[in-house]
Amino acid sequence: MKIATYNVNGIKTRLPHLLRWLEREQPDIACLQELKALDEGFPIDAIRAAGYQAIWKGQRSWNGVAILARGSEPLEIRRTLPGDDADEQSRYLEAAVDGVMVCCLYLPNGNPQPGPKFDYKLAWFERLITHARTLIDADHPVIICGDYNVVPTDFDIYNPRSGKRDALLQPQTRACYQRLLGQGWIDAIRHLHPEEPIYTFWDYFRQHWEHNSGLRIDHLLLNRQLAPALQRAGVDRWVRGEEKASDHAPTWVELDVSRLGEAGPAASASPP
């Protein structure tokens, strides 16, 4: 099973890219961020024609998330991150797909910092940490993936000095991410590629894509049940190289779902 996350930066503009990518890479599940469209603007017909069913949560101009599944229907679990009923930004979706609980998120950018936007980012992160605590030890497999807007370490950016004041690299931001991982989540890309610089985002400025001046900010986190199934992880860089591409590239994991039944208390308690 291949699960991917892709910040499309505008679903209307990026639909051709999305369809080419789905056709070529055939992810079983795709989490999308930054739809930048109202619910009624989501191109569900084209996505169905490509063989996917979907749930989505739009918003005018900004944010917006979706979960696509090939050949099966995502069963929606929640449409908001718990902890703040007044939060109206479309940044979170949660669904069950083929026995896996899929959490799709678009964590706030937080710039400029300091300021109210950075405060909102940290508050959102605290809500995520609280919610993730209830999922890490679940007896079912869980993946929390999306655009975290966090550069976890200086190794995850082409030049740490270039974004020293950026909200994505602040100590408070990184501390939140480390506290999340500290619950026991596996950062799939870094787990399988500990020595390799890997980026998922290259901004549109100064030919950063051409020079591979990128950031790793799209992450896929696996809970204890799902982690043993992890086989491969990577970035579909070719999508970023397309004409009029999003500034993010799809980032994915490949899981051996036949192993999912083996884990858990019952299996570990049984004799060899």
Added chain:
DNA sequence: ATGGCATATCCTATATGA
């Protein structure tokens, strides 16, 4: 310190992104 570019909208101007 700023801006480079891209997207969306109440579109020859502004807000947001990372």
